[in-house]
Amino acid sequence: MSTEHDNEQKTTRSAYPDGPRLVADIGATHARFALETAPGLLRAVEVLRCDDYTGIVPLLHAYLAHHPGTRIAHAAFALANPISGDMIRMTNRDWQFSTDEVRRELGLQTLLIVNDFTALAMALPGLKPQDLMQIGGGQAQQHAVAGVLGPGTGLGVSGVIPTVDGFVTLGSEGGHVNFAPADEREFAILQYAWREWPHVSNERLISGPGLELIHRALAQRNGVQAPPRTAAEIVSAALEQNDKLCLEVLECFAGMLGGAAANLAVTLGAFGGIFIGGGIVPRIAEWFAASPFRARFEAKGRFTDYIAQIPTYVIMTPNPALFGVATILSEHLRGRSGANTLMERVQHLQHELSPAEQRVATLVLEHPRKVLSEPIAEIARLADVSQPTVIRFCRSLGFSGLADFKLKFAGSLTGTIPVRHSQVRMSDSTHDLSAKVIDNTVSAILKFRDQMDVNSIDRAIDILRKARRVEFYAMGNARVVALDGQHKFFRFRIPTSSYGDSHLFTLAAELLGPGDVVIAISTSGQLPELLAAVDKARAAGADVIAITSSKSALAKKATVCLAVDHSEDSTTFLSMISRILQLLLIDIMAVGLSLGAHGEAAVEPDSDRRRMLISHLDI
Numbered sequence: 001m002s003t004e005h006d007n008e009q010k011t012t013r014s015a016y017p018d019g020p021r022l023v024a025d026i027g028a029t030h031a032r033f034a035l036e037t038a039p040g041l042l043r044a045v046e047v048l049r050c051d052d053y054t055g056i057v058p059l060l061h062a063y064l065a066h067h068p069g070t071r072i073a074h075a076a077f078a079l080a081n082p083i084s085g086d087m088i089r090m091t092n093r094d095w096q097f098s099t100d101e102v103r104r105e106l107g108l109q110t111l112l113i114v115n116d117f118t119a120l121a122m123a124l125p126g127l128k129p130q131d132l133m134q135i136g137g138g139q140a141q142q143h144a145v146a147g148v149l150g151p152g153t154g155l156g157v158s159g160v161i162p163t164v165d166g167f168v169t170l171g172s173e174g175g176h177v178n179f180a181p182a183d184e185r186e187f188a189i190l191q192y193a194w195r196e197w198p199h200v201s202n203e204r205l206i207s208g209p210g211l212e213l214i215h216r217a218l219a220q221r222n223g224v225q226a227p228p229r230t231a232a233e234i235v236s237a238a239l240e241q242n243d244k245l246c247l248e249v250l251e252c253f254a255g256m257l258g259g260a261a262a263n264l265a266v267t268l269g270a271f272g273g274i275f276i277g278g279g280i281v282p283r284i285a286e287w288f289a290a291s292p293f294r295a296r297f298e299a300k301g302r303f304t305d306y307i308a309q310i311p312t313y314v315i316m317t318p319n320p321a322l323f324g325v326a327t328i329l330s331e332h333l334r335g336r337s338g339a340n341t342l343m344e345r346v347q348h349l350q351h352e353l354s355p356a357e358q359r360v361a362t363l364v365l366e367h368p369r370k371v372l373s374e375p376i377a378e379i380a381r382l383a384d385v386s387q388p389t390v391i392r393f394c395r396s397l398g399f400s401g402l403a404d405f406k407l408k409f410a411g412s413l414t415g416t417i418p419v420r421h422s423q424v425r426m427s428d429s430t431h432d433l434s435a436k437v438i439d440n441t442v443s444a445i446l447k448f449r450d451q452m453d454v455n456s457i458d459r460a461i462d463i464l465r466k467a468r469r470v471e472f473y474a475m476g477n478a479r480v481v482a483l484d485g486q487h488k489f490f491r492f493r494i495p496t497s498s499y500g501d502s503h504l505f506t507l508a509a510e511l512l513g514p515g516d517v518v519i520a521i522s523t524s525g526q527l528p529e530l531l532a533a534v535d536k537a538r539a540a541g542a543d544v545i546a547i548t549s550s551k552s553a554l555a556k557k558a559t560v561c562l563a564v565d566h567s568e569d570s571t572t573f574l575s576m577i578s579r580i581l582q583l584l585l586i587d588i589m590a591v592g593l594s595l596g597a598h599g600e601a602a603v604e605p606d607s608d609r610r611r612m613l614i615s616h617l618d619i
Helices: 056-065 099-106 116-126 184-194 208-222 231-240 244-268 281-289 293-298 301-308 320-336 341-352 355-366 368-373 376-383 387-396 402-412 430-451 454-465 476-490 502-509 528-539 553-557 576-595 607-617
Strands: 021-026 030-038 041-049 074-079 087-089 096-098 110-115 132-135 146-151 155-163 166-169 274-276 312-315 469-474 496-499 516-521 543-548 560-563
Touching: 021 056, 021 116, 021 320, 030 056, 030 320, 041 056, 041 320, 056 099, 074 116, 074 320, 096 099, 099 110, 110 116, 110 320, 116 146, 116 155, 116 166, 116 320, 132 281, 146 244, 155 244, 184 208, 184 244, 208 231, 208 244, 231 244, 231 281, 244 274, 244 281, 244 293, 244 301, 281 312, 293 301, 293 312, 341 355, 355 368, 355 376, 355 387, 368 402, 376 387, 387 402, 402 454, 430 576, 454 543, 454 560, 454 576, 469 476, 469 502, 469 528, 476 496, 476 516, 476 576, 496 502, 502 528, 516 528, 528 543, 528 553, 543 553, 543 576, 553 560
Parallel strands: 021 074, 074 110, 146 274, 274 312, 469 496, 469 516, 516 543, 543 560
Antiparallel strands: 021 030, 030 041, 087 096, 132 312, 146 155, 155 166
16 A cells, blocks of 8 residues: 555545545556545545455445544545446456445445546646646647547546536547557557457557557567567666667557547547546656657648647646546536535525524424425424515525425435436346436436426416316327326316327317417427427417427427427437426426416415325326
């Protein structure tokens, strides 16, 4: 074990109310750990050898044993591994584990597992000039896409894209693209590699094992009798002994890396720069600065001027992935994926509230589930305040009212579900494909919840409460959603019908009038027949509630749009998740209609009728 922390940091104080956060970068050989005690402040950094432990749980217990009495609620780990589903099978070690089982074993509220280069990409925006060594010219543009790649045991590739409220990282396996030789020497190396593998990726050559392969290939090509060498021995022989063959190996390696970096730069339009990490290049940075890397990077034919503007950097700061994974955890806990930071927010702002609002805050902190389940009158009674005070409390926290507060607060108590999308592959086991389908659906629902427009839902429910007739228009996959809606709304004693034939849309729409409502459901929102029927319905005085993409033509024509902006490749796959989100909106409107829920000042419906409607909805 090697350590990089001071003794006095073993007992670590934290600026976070629930204690320090545990972050780790777990690779094939070493695992790096730290406790984040404040944003961007890492303490108690340690490096443990993975070979000394039989699995990830003993490894984690070994680190935590050095910090007795430290309470950890939230953790995030970067792994040199593709991440998909709950079960993780490490490709470079014989370790496998369930993320949720590890979370329960350590007693954590939150545990995120991310790819190591996804974490490294998230660290890029926080890097300072002193953390980097620039290779060649170019100047980074502000708020531009940046790319990162790094040779080590393999070749990691990722990128980071700026958004209006932060950054999005790319979950990439770009190291596995086909290797493209640039000259006869590299083609000879490729031919040598073809003897071992029918598919030769960049990772096969631009990596530690790749250095060893290049060394064997060049020795054969040059007719040199050279003993086998490890990657570390090749680097040492080149830089310390001036070995001619090993120097040629490093030159080939640097040129290949320059070509791969250039391809990444033009693919991403990475005017924020290309960053080189990993375990090899930072150790040879002084030699690398004068290597063929930058010349090869700019050798892009007609695009030489384009790519010459893009700067390239070597990341020189230690443990950058730890800062990246800490940032990902912070973004998660900030509310994007359903962590309990709204509780923290109430705690932090409590002293700024009026005395009456503080009583509401105390109720929220001490009885969160009761606040979620009770109506405004009961919340006010329990907090010993007026109903307007409850509303003022919600608005003091930046919400439009109690409904908006409850929506976000419910998500903040749901636990730890990472928001991610995992591609189902033909090779997946039943367990993996099941986990991926469920993870993708849950992630989409959480994102949908966080982006939901409560005001639009209020308007839709208000329209439906006054409706004398409701008709559902949908085709294809959305037809199932329309039939579900017809089944639910018919039980409200509202005349209800559903049409799935494009020829009947227009005919039905022409018979509508004021007080009638059309619920038009379409994933794309571009069907000409549906748009024409909506035009007819609006011209007849009917209202239209559209469940569709917020950017679609249907959304623009509707009285109210309930947006479903989940993107799916509907040309290849069924729109499964979009359909589930559409069904959720039907359920939300049905429940809202049954409860008479319209804002905080709703008129309570007859209790017997309410019970009857709820029982029909099976909620």
